[in-house]
Amino acid sequence: MNPERINKTESSNPPLNIEKMKQDFESFKNAGISIETYYDLQQKFLDEKLKPYQETYDESEEAQIVIETNDEKLLTNEEIGDFVDSKFQGDILRKGLVTTIEIRFGEVNYQAPEENSFGIEKGEYYLPKAKFLEYFNQLSPEQQKELTANIYHAESFASWNRITEQENEMVGVALLESGHVVPTPVALFNLEFDDETKAISEGKLEEVGLGYLSETRESERQKMYALGTIAHELAHNIFQHLIYGKPHQKEWEEIVDRLGSITKYAEEYKNDKLTHYDENFAEAIRLFTTTREFLEKSGHSEMARFIEKYFPEIKS
């Protein structure tokens, strides 16, 4: 046998070129929502077309589900539609100023931290799955882990309404001081490579703080997690426009302070008070709409009472 030939066969996978990976990743840097939406938002602000809540609500339409990419392996488009319609009834999503629910399962959302061993500039990257895989498959297990720890499932942009003068460089708007509001989309991304998905498939729920799925049938857990993620993001819009700044905001904060975080995920935000209340509400809505029985037995059932009292349009 010719050793040289063997070598050639083995090296048919070219060695990983980190510099090329960095450049490639950086070509998919974005602002989270489509760049058109982003400029449209900036322009509306500059033209002073953004308005106070009531006027904005009056002029808004029902939230639309926009399927950008979905291979329907995890959830069918119909399942997504049925879930949203049955759990968020009446005009609750319109009241939450949700413009669209963008399904982008074909994109991997990597949020590069300041320090990363790939030299990728800090920021948000939206990589087509095939492009992501091109590099991911060549990485060492340690490098893969580093990458997957910073993959995000979804985003809500409702908190843009809380952007202050000091923080406005991202969208160029400072809504908090203006008293005006901006309707925003929520977006769902690829869920195949993150640590939670891996843990669900390996049955290690507690390790990643997904104990609330323990009573969900094994075959349904991944699906419930994905649907719960949609609910979580929609809840951020509801928190922003229907709790934040309202008299019952205090009531919610008091419940969270007394009971503690509903999930491990919400607890990760404990050092940022407002975000902590916001994330706890988002997780409470996740459990309320997907694992209600668990919520009732969890010691956090009072959160369910709060939801029933103020948001009867949300169903479990």
Ligand SMILES: [Zn+2]
């Ligand atoms: Zn959240």
